């Protein structure tokens with residue numbers, strides 16, 4: 001194909017978008033509505049995932065050490081813990097620090113314990129973080145087998161339930177988003193199909209005058225792409241500004257429960273790119289599948 | 298140039314439009330196709346540029362067997378045949394100018410040549426002042442002339458015209474005939490289905506009469522031969 005022909009196809013595509021005004025508008029609207037749904041849904045889903053991640057990230061293992069353990073054995077123990085494959089970080093917490101933290105976390109009631117400082121009932125402890133929160137239980141059971149370990153605590157039971165909930169939530173989210181995207185494809189391609197069916201006669205005429213399939217397809221390809229990307233404009237604006245607003249007004253209130261929404265950037269930019277790509281692809285796909293049917297003349 | 302051997306065409310609804318057509322049309326000939334309405338003239342013509350496929354028989358255009366033509370080579374074949382369709386077949390969303398230019402765009406002509414040639418033929422069919430109009434803003438005769446302009450703009454070796462003067466007043470009809478005469482004199486083969494007795498009898502050329510899908514008469518310097 002000569003470059004001037006490519007130029008012709010672009011001109012033709014944009015002319016056709018204008019001259020088929022209402023049909024173009026209908027297609028763009030269909031894309032807009034569905035991508036709006038997809039966009040809002042993705043924002044919600046990504047944030048739920050993010051929140052779940054934060055809660056999971058708070059999970060840590062506390063390994064309490066026997067009082068009889070000698071000072072020289074501590075280093076050895078810490079090294080052994082660090083060598084467990086899925087362990088990310090091992091931190092030592094002396095019994096004094098442990099008590100201070102406990103008193104602080106109990107607030108006013110904790111003051112009653114202040115008197116215990118002299119004869120601290122707490123043992124020394126190691127605080128272990130795993131690479132993936134889901135490894136917590138297996139790492140904990142490994143540590144339990146070490147010598148000099150008095151007790152391992154990671155919120156047994158609660159943590160397993162938490163992970164079950166978050167993993168179900170993630171899977172449900174994925175299923176919903178896939179379903180939504182398929183619905184979007186169906187809706188959009190149907191609208192685009194309608195606009196092209198109305199042009200079936202034109203396609204037949206073009207073929208009778210000696211146009212090749214490729215020659216006919218190009219402008220439709222470009223048109224579908226432009227329709228799809230145009231349809232992504234409003235959803236992108238809504239996602240970017242809507243989320244910026246939501247983030248600004250909600251995040252501070254969430255602070256009290258120790259979680260945060262996803263940062264606005266780069267999330268909204270990635271999401272915008274994704275919406276534009278989905279729009280463009282669905283537009284192209286919709287127009288190509290419908291044109292193909294009429295090319296057999 | 299154009300050869301049909303024992304061509305039959307039965308439409309899916311069972312209408313037998315062509316019943317054994319044998320014909321040879323030489324390069325540079327001028328041929329009228331006449332016959333009553335529904336005789337099969339349009340079907341005969343449509344088979345030549347493969348708008349319709351014959352049920353049986355073979356058609357050769359410039360030595361190429363249409364039945365053996367690959368799908369992707371059909372456009373190339375169609376570009377060698379300028380067709381004036383009985384129902385015009387103009388692209389409704391394109392202007393007169395763009396409709397005519399389309400035939401040159403498909404062969405990737407340069408914009409400069411396109412502009413020049415399109416204006417030339419529009420002048421020839423007296424539609425220069427309607428270049429920017431859309432087909433639905435034109436009269437039947439004007440649309441017909443656009444169809445004619447499009448069929449000749451890329452100088453094809455064959456012109457097939459299905460009642461090109463059907464919607465024209467006698468004067469314009471003769472103007473159009475003068476165009477066909479002229480391009481025929483330049484060596485273009487012209488096949489023209491018509492009901493115009495006046496034209497056939499005054500500008501005498503080979504006449505092929507079709508009735509009930511059969512050729513019933515084929516004579517050089519023939520007459521229209523039917524009462525109007």
Ligand SMILES: Nc1ncnc2c1ncn2[C@@H]1O[C@H](COP(=O)(O)OP(=O)(O)OP(=O)(O)O)[C@@H](O)[C@H]1O
Pocket residue numbers: 308309310312313314332333334335336337338339340341383
């Ligand atoms: N697409 C089609 N499907 C079914 N039958 C058709 C089709 N086209 C034409 N016919 C039938 O085939 C026969 C021949 O039609 P055709 O159009 O070739 O006639 P014609 O000689 O061109 O007539 P006219 O002078 O009125 O244009 C007619 O009986 C017509 O009804």
Ligand SMILES: [Mg+2]
Pocket residue numbers: 338339340383459
């Ligand atoms: Mg006819």
